[in-house]
Amino acid sequence: MKKNKLFIVATTTAVGVSTIITGISTTVEAATTNFSDVQEANSHYTAIMDLAKRNIIHGFPDGTFKPNELVTFKQTAKIIAGILNLDASDEQEWVALQAAGLMDSSLNPNDPITRNDMAKVITKSLGLTASGNVSIPFTDVSAEHQQAVTALFEYGITKGTSATTFSGGKFVTRGQLASFIVRAEQIIKQVSTDTGIAGATVTVERIHNNKVTIGGREWPIGKNAKTILNDKNAAALENAQLDVIVVNGEIAEVLAIDLYTSGQQGAKVVLDGGNTSIGNIVVHADFVELKNIVVTGDIRVLGRTTSIALNQLKVKGELYLEEGEASKTASLNKVAVINDNPITVEMTRSEFVALLVKRTAFINSDSSLPVVTHLGSNLQINAPNIGLLNWESPPEGSQLSGNADIGTVTIGAEYEFRLQRMQKQLEASQVFLRDQQQLQEQEKKAILTKISDLTTESVGLQQQINDLTKVKRTPIQDNQLALLRQKLQQIENELLSLRVRSNQQQSSNNPAGIPNLPGLFPSVEPTTQVEEIIRQIQEESRKLQQQNEDFKNLLKTALQINGTINIGNIIVPSPAVSTFTLGPDVRIHNMMTDISREALLAIFTNVRQGQIKTLISAKGQQTPFNPLPAEATDSGSSSNSGSSSGGNNTGGGNTTTPVDTTTLKKMISNAKERLVAVQNGDHPISENGFDIPHAQQWIPKKATDALQGAITEAEAMVAKVAQGPMGYQRVASLTNTNILLANTQTDIHHMAEKLEKLMNLQPINGLKEIATIQRLLNGKEITSIPDIEEVTVGRLYEAIEQLLRNEFELEQEPLTVEEQELIIAMLREYKYHIQIIDNQVTIPLSEAISYTNPVTGQTSELVPAISAKLTLLETQPLIINEVSYIDNENIRLTFSSNIEIPEGEQFIFMINDSLTPLYGTVSSSTGNSVIIRIDGIVPLFATFIHIERESKPEHNLLKEPFTMENTNV
Secondary structure (H helix, E strand, C coil), rough: CCCCCCCCCEECCCEEEEEEEECCCCCCCCCCCCCCCCCCCCHHHHHHHHHHHCCCCCCCCCCCCCCCCCHHHHHHHHHHHHCCCCCCCHHHHHHHHCCCCCCCCCCCCCCCCEEEHHHHHHHHHHCCCCCCCCCCCCCCCHHHHHHHHHHHHHHCCCCCCCCCCCCCCCCCEHHHHHHHHHHHHHHHHHHCCCCEEEEEEEEEEEEECCCEEEECEEECCCHHHHHHCCCCHHHHHHHCEEECCCCEEEEEEEEEEEECCCCCCCCCCEEEEEEEECCEEEEECCCEEEEEECCCEEEEEEECCCCCEEEEEEEEEEEEEEECCCCCCCCCCCCCEEEEEEEEEEEEECCCCCEEEEEEEEEEEECCCEEEEECCCEEEEEEEEEEEEECCCCCCCEEEEEEEEEEEEEECCCHHHHHHHHHHHHHHHHHHHHHHHHHHHHHHHHHHHHHHHHHHHHHHHHHHHHHHHHCCCCCCHHHHHHHHHHHHHHHHHHHHHHHHHHHHHHHHHCCCCCCCCCCCCCCCCHHHHHHHHHHHHHHHHHHHHHHHHHHHHHHCCEEEEEEEEEEEEEEEECCCCCCCEECCCCCEEEEECCCCCCHHHCCCCCCCCCCCEEECCCCCCCCECCCCHHHHHHCCCCCCCCCCCCCCCCCCCCCCCCCCCHHHHHHHHHHHHHHHHHHHCCCCCCCCCCCCCCCEEEHHHHHHHHHHHHHHHHHHHHHHHCCCCCCCCCCCCCCCCCCCCCHHHHHHHHHHHHHHHCCCCEEECCCCHHHHHHHHCCCCEEEECCCCCCHHHHHCCCCCCCHHHHHHCCCCCCCCHHHHHHHHHHHCCCHHHEEEEEEEEEEEEECCEECCCCCCEEEEEEEEEEEEEHHHHHHHHCEEEEEEECCCCCEEEECCCCCCCCCCCCCEEEEECCCCEEEEEEEECCCEEEEEEEEECCCCCCEEEEECCCCCCCCCCCCCCEECCCCCC
């Protein structure tokens, strides 16, 4: 279970603190429990008996367990509390688990628990998380429950209700819950038996030599944690607060990070994650760089930060540029509070789900941004593309500038959406009130009917009593008379109670219904309670309406867009801004609003011809937008108003031309077939091709994602056309925003062309071998070239090839001989591309691979240029320490270190007081000694002032003159 996160926390309410649970109790009590309705043949028998013997679950007083009865949240909480060894009462258990975040406080404890909720509770309580390496086969699991269900499936705790369904909405029985929990316990025991596993929040004091100092104590660092906790990151992590997993006294994994140490301008502190995964990161510091990290949660940059770099991050959550301090678990609700302290954000090859900016910010990104929410007074953003920009302006006005293509801009739709939601809630409550009133009327009729029936019965009993009192009675008749009188008294008491309630009902201030009778209509709420609910909802609605009016006043402020900004659609609600200024290089394709053309011209005071292409009314009518007066246009009688003048579109009013989607539907079908063919074809889909051999080709995932996105967009367009012209509707969520725009025939044609272009998916040769060369050589040092030898490209290549072969031997997963020779052959192709600058050696292996969107024409980098950079170390100069006489034909040269010189190489010798050099040839070479055969006679005594190799002229191998003496004389 690689990288499994076991963070088991229980809250002890008696002392009000969090307690780390480092193991799961499996103590079995001596007494056993037998339930009359749980037989060994029952599939849950073993699990039920296990928990019963440990006194975690109990049966009912009649000796049954009722394994098929639905289990409630409260009962589930009791079992979880038993598993975690919480010593608390039943009520305290429920509160404790809520405080620990294991139970949602909004839940009704007496409601039955669903399979979805059960999955979340078990995985949270036992700290069981998915490894990320397994995909579930279930097609009915929502994003909210994906992680929990995946964890249960991965570890064999659930197999689903069928091969493709999990049925998360179904309720869980008592027996099923027992099996789920025991299976989960067994998984935990597999990884924690005989080990100490705990979660903790710690503050880093120092990192040195693979140890981290916390609270004055040095802790060893496990393999997974070393990607973050290492000497390279020591400066960035000083005083950092970490959520960690500790296993057997070793920091095994880092779950979340709060950074508090700042760098300096021009010298940022760097946190390099080595492509590891972290939950959440909060930056409390300035001049910080985050790089090579997969963030599964959010990144939050707080108010003191003025400069941050985000390099090669993959953030599955959101990036928040906050206006002030906040903790990792604080509410993420948007508030229009502005911090004038500007921040500069540099994003390089980083991915985000969404970006929320609450302050003045300058953002540069080389990648597209799906969603940006602008709450500050000034946002300058340079990015290839922004999918959606939500713009909520502060009262003092707001600016947007930079260089970007933006799909859709919405202006201040949050409050209107909240008002609509509250009004729907009010309507639902009114329906609820009517239903209650109907039930109460039914109850009233039932009471009156009951009174009538009891009165009739009472009259009959009274008549029988009167008849018996007029005659002489036997003992049996006396007993009968007593029983009749007793029954009559009971009926009169019941009638009295019903009449009192009926009178209370009639005198109530609420004419709509009557109080509930216990046991008669248990689903009926008391009228006063219903009225209070309605009153509260109405009051909230009135408050929200007032907030909406205030918001409309806030909207009437100045907005500016400058720079080179191209906007596909901009949505301007009716409470428009007072002025909207557009820079000369700003272009808007469609503006959607219910504001009249005249009112728009008053708002967009400086709009130029062609800046706003078309105007779309709330009813879906699309017309060209011309800022010139009507009489100044080519068609003097035409109107560019965004609102329809035809009322109900009858008679001479405007009509909407039907839109034909036949061609687009066919193109969608072709695109789907093409996508399936690619997904099931010979060319694998990859992010960067690093796992694909060079002999095989691959398809960029970015290209298939673009095609899939276009298919979804096209299908939505067809669906909207089928619904007819529509206005806009915004679902106000940072990560789930849906814009519904009216579609024209031109839009349909453009969408079909887009699909056709995106279907042209071109494969690329794999980069596995190149990536291997880069991984094995990058950062290495070349030390095998003697100083005496000339550093030629050929000699340098030989040294690099030998270095690569040495690295092959060090691989933990050895390459085959065939793989090694293929990599060497590819390296040879780059032999004459090797670059040498000073002592830096660069091998260019691959140019950058880019993806050009065939629709927008914009290019984004798929794979950066790949090169291996090595360092050529300077060795000590190779010199001759001694020249020795052997005989009249041979001398010996002794070098300062070992050297290999081929036989036959020529040497040239210059002797003091002689203008004629001696020449010699290498006859043998051993270690640091070379034998030279002199052409001529070796002098008996000579002082050599210069010795050089013919292959390296002008290079004197003598550090100083050396006198050779013939010791044989």
